Amino acid sequence: AQSVTQPDIHITVSEGASLELRCNYSYGATPYLFWYVQSPGQGLQLLLKYFSGDTLVQGIKGFEAEFKRSQSSFNLRKPSVHWSDAAEYFCAVEDEKLTFGTGTRLTIIP
Amino acid sequence: GEEVAQTPKHLVRGEGQKAKLYCAPIKGHSYVFWYQQVLKNEFKFLISFQNENVFDETGMPKERFSAKCLPNSPCSLEIQATKLEDSAVYFCASSQSWEGNIQYFGAGTRLSVL
Numbered sequence: 001a002q003s004v005t006q007p008d009i010h011i012t013v014s015e016g017a018s019l020e021l022r023c024n025y026s027y028g029a030t031p032y033l034f035w036y037v038q039s040p041g042q043g044l045q046l047l048l049k050y051f052s053g054d055t056l057v058q059g060i061k062g063f064e065a066e067f068k069r070s071q072s073s074f075n076l077r078k079p080s081v082h083w084s085d086a087a088e089y090f091c092a093v094e095d096e097k098l099t100f101g102t103g104t105r106l107t108i109i110p
Numbered sequence: 111g112e113e114v115a116q117t118p119k120h121l122v123r124g125e126g127q128k129a130k131l132y133c134a135p136i137k138g139h140s141y142v143f144w145y146q147q148v149l150k151n152e153f154k155f156l157i158s159f160q161n162e163n164v165f166d167e168t169g170m171p172k173e174r175f176s177a178k179c180l181p182n183s184p185c186s187l188e189i190q191a192t193k194l195e196d197s198a199v200y201f202c203a204s205s206q207s208w209e210g211n212i213q214y215f216g217a218g219t220r221l222s223v224l
Contacts, residue, residue, distance in 0.1 A: 043216055
């Protein structure tokens with residue numbers, strides 16, 4: 001069965017600093033991978049997805065992620081965070097249904 | 111519609127009461143998924159539908175949970191005789207296909223069982 005691990009429960013970053021959120025997956029074949037963001041009391045918004053092709057994918061709000069098959073990773077990055085990026089971030093792998101990681105809470109400090 | 115619509119936003123039930131949640135998928139989407147988010151972070155897949163047919167129900171607790179997607183009606187998730195541990199946010203998502211497609215999520219229904 002597929003699984004997703006997000007090793008960092010909580011990350012604090014200064015506004016304007018770069019960000020990397022880690023995601024490792026376990027899946028037998030080429031995975032369909034997603035990053036979603038959840039603001040407090042809100043649903044999930046898709047940031048980006050990887051299905052195939054170019055391993056560096058661009059998403060909304062200036063986010064990008066890189067698929068590395070050798071490391072079973074799909075880390076999310078942003079060069080310069082904004083205070084509005086504070087939220088919960090979920091990595092997910094799809095196999096007819098989504099299997100989510102436990103999320104990383106991002107706090108932004110001025 | 112252009113977004114997944116879930117109602118109500120918040121539902122409060124006493125233990126043992128019935129709870130019914132509704133989801134209207136995006137128009138043109140054939141697949142509907144229900145997920146349960148507990149402890150704020152853990153998502154659990156419950157059930158999926160292809161149109162009105164159950165596609166995958168491996169995550170559904172058999173005893174008290176049921177779900178339907180009937181033509182020309184919102185999909186529904188019903189919990190009979192709610193328990194304290196059913197308190198969670200229930201999310202509905204829809205997609206055009208079952209694999210390799212984006213699932214679009216509703217804002218969720220927060221169920222509080224007292």
